[in-house]
Amino acid sequence: MKKTSLWIGAILVGINVVIALLTLVWLPYDPTAMSGGRLAAPSWAHWAGTDRLGRDYFTQVMIGARIALTVAVGAAALGGLIGTTLGVLAAFAQRGFDDALAATLDILIAFPTLLLAMLVVAASDGASLGTAILAIGIAMSAIIARLVRILTKRVLAQDYITAARCSGLGWGRIVLVHVLPNIAPTVLVAIALQFGLAVIAEASLSYLGLGAPPPNASWGQLLQSAQSTVFNAPIGVIAPGLALMALVLGINFLADGLRDLLDPERGAA
Amino acid sequence: MSLLEVKDLRVHGPARELVHGISFSVEPGERLGLVGESGSGKSLTAMSTVGLLAHGLRAEGSVLLDGQQVIGKPDRALVPLRGPVAAVVFQDPRSALDPLMKLGEQLAHPIRRRAKREGRSLSATALRAEQLRWLDRVSIADPERILTSWPHEVSGGQRQRIAIAMALACGPRLLIADEPTTALDVTTQAEVLDLLDTLARDEGLALLFISHDLPVVARITDRVIVMQQGRAVEEGPVHQVFTRPRDAYTQGLVAAAQQLEAAVRGMQ
Ligand SMILES: Nc1ncnc2c1ncn2[C@@H]1O[C@H](COP(=O)(O)OP(=O)(O)OP(=O)(O)O)[C@@H](O)[C@H]1O
Numbered sequence: 001m002k003k004t005s006l007w008i009g010a011i012l013v014g015i016n017v018v019i020a021l022l023t024l025v026w027l028p029y030d031p032t033a034m035s036g037g038r039l040a041a042p043s044w045a046h047w048a049g050t051d052r053l054g055r056d057y058f059t060q061v062m063i064g065a066r067i068a069l070t071v072a073v074g075a076a077a078l079g080g081l082i083g084t085t086l087g088v089l090a091a092f093a094q095r096g097f098d099d100a101l102a103a104t105l106d107i108l109i110a111f112p113t114l115l116l117a118m119l120v121v122a123a124s125d126g127a128s129l130g131t132a133i134l135a136i137g138i139a140m141s142a143i144i145a146r147l148v149r150i151l152t153k154r155v156l157a158q159d160y161i162t163a164a165r166c167s168g169l170g171w172g173r174i175v176l177v178h179v180l181p182n183i184a185p186t187v188l189v190a191i192a193l194q195f196g197l198a199v200i201a202e203a204s205l206s207y208l209g210l211g212a213p214p215p216n217a218s219w220g221q222l223l224q225s226a227q228s229t230v231f232n233a234p235i236g237v238i239a240p241g242l243a244l245m246a247l248v249l250g251i252n253f254l255a256d257g258l259r260d261l262l263d264p265e266r267g268a269a
Numbered sequence: 270m271s272l273l274e275v276k277d278l279r280v281h282g283p284a285r286e287l288v289h290g291i292s293f294s295v296e297p298g299e300r301l302g303l304v305g306e307s308g309s310g311k312s313l314t315a316m317s318t319v320g321l322l323a324h325g326l327r328a329e330g331s332v333l334l335d336g337q338q339v340i341g342k343p344d345r346a347l348v349p350l351r352g353p354v355a356a357v358v359f360q361d362p363r364s365a366l367d368p369l370m371k372l373g374e375q376l377a378h379p380i381r382r383r384a385k386r387e388g389r390s391l392s393a394t395a396l397r398a399e400q401l402r403w404l405d406r407v408s409i410a411d412p413e414r415i416l417t418s419w420p421h422e423v424s425g426g427q428r429q430r431i432a433i434a435m436a437l438a439c440g441p442r443l444l445i446a447d448e449p450t451t452a453l454d455v456t457t458q459a460e461v462l463d464l465l466d467t468l469a470r471d472e473g474l475a476l477l478f479i480s481h482d483l484p485v486v487a488r489i490t491d492r493v494i495v496m497q498q499g500r501a502v503e504e505g506p507v508h509q510v511f512t513r514p515r516d517a518y519t520q521g522l523v524a525a526a527q528q529l530e531a532a533v534r535g536m537q
């Protein structure tokens with residue numbers, strides 16, 4: 001059972017990654033060129049039909065995979081880095097700083113990502129991949145920081161830490177040698193789970209026009225523009241919708257499988 | 270010069286004072302026992318002497334560790350001071366070792382640190398020889414296998430021995446042992462105590478030995494301080510304190526221990 005979910009997840013995510021990488025070097029059609037009739041139904045030439053400007057839809061869904069993964073990877077890297085740093089600092093900090101940070105994180109977690117994204121877009125010059133990564137990454141960092149803070153405190157309370165400190169190990173080395181390896185499994189699984197949420201967040205942002213601008217359209221934007229023709233050409237909603245679902249489901253399966261594999265309690269006998 | 274000299278040590282908690290002015294000293298090679306009921310402040314006193322109190326606790330007074338003041342120093346200044354002087358072993362074998370690091374690697378850390386401190390370079394073979402020597406010194410059978418094992422693959426007694434080896438591999442002159450045998454079964458407890466006794470003698474180590482078990486303390490220390498509610502109520506040579514206790518609280522402790530022993534004898 002454990003292995004199955006890991007495999008299903010790996011395959012679903014793997015397909016998306018391969019497609020995303022493929023779009024960098026090859027596309028079935030030029031995504032901006034008219035290559036068939038308007039709103040054509042799926043056929044051998046156009047697997048997902050064409051949009052209302054006659055552009056190949058499958059090509060656009062493929063590009064969407066790249067956008068989704070780029071934003072999710074970027075946000076996860078940003079959120080993981082900021083979150084881990086803040087969390088470890090908070091665990092070491094004096095009461096005052098720790099309390100202030102904990103309160104800030106709670107506010108940030110309660111703050112809607114959407115609102116945060118609008119603020120970020122307003123503060124920069126227009127929506128782009130970067131603003132989406134920044135907004136989702138900040139939201140994610142708060143969740144990771146809160147987790148890291150608790151995990152770090154738990155590790156620091158262990159006797160072997162005090163023993164190592166007594167025999168002359170400084171805080172910096174303690175973090176590198178003992179804290180990070182011990183919190184890594186749990187944090188990685190949390191980031192993997194957040195990764196799925198980041199994909200959904202990215203789709204929502206671009207659905208609302210707060211994501212990457214066309215022609216590098218993300219799934220959210222495809223959904224948005226296909227919504228008015230949903231009854232004439234349902235494939236326009238089905239294709240990006242399925243792709244989104246497959247990726248998010250795959251990520252969650254993978255995270256679940258990873259959690260079992262990297263069981264952080266494996267050492268506790 | 271005393272290895273450790275504590276004068277009027279007070280420890281403040283977030284709400285109240287937890288240790289109310291305690292003074293004692295430990296000479297090089299001397300063994301001092303700290304006994305007293307749970308919560309009497311034994312651990313706080315011991316950890317204050319190396320500046321390792323938990324967050325939210327504050328020590329006051331004077332602690333000279335190898336002649337250097339510990340109280341009020343930032344942690345940065347204490348790291349180089351602690352390493353060559355003191356080491357500590359705790360009660361719980363489950364949290365004595367890093368669960369995600371192989372035993373050989375954990376033992377390598379203090380050995381490398383000591384080599385670095387003494388300006389020696391350490392080849393891979395020399396390191397391995399040191400690791401095996403330390404495991405041998407703490408009477409671990411099959412040291413080769415232990416080096417590549419995870420902490421959860423060895424018994425509590427073995428973990429405690431490895432923790433002792435790691436503490437001593439740093440080359441300290443004072444070993445703080447905070448109830449190091451309380452969590453072990455009676456046979457293992459006796460073995461680990463013998464081991465500590467022998468190692469301390471061989472290395473010329475001073476011991477600060479904490480326990481609420483009077484017979485254990487009597488067996489391993491020369492001098493003892495009896496603590497109650499954050500105060501030292503009695504201090505003196507072990508045999509004197511245990512045979513002619515002056516303080517009412519100590520008399521109670523000794524009587525209880527004697528009753529237990531009598532009961533055990535009665536059963537035999
Ligand atoms: N981090 C802390 N914050 C607040 N109070 C503490 C803290 N650590 C210990 N105390 C309190 O200080 C007192 C003395 O604690 P200490 O750990 O020194 O007792 P002890 O004599 O070692 O007991 P035991 O035999 O149970 O280990 C206790 O009343 C305890 O509740």
Ligand SMILES: [Mg+2]
Nearest residue numbers: 311312313447
């Ligand atoms: Mg204690």
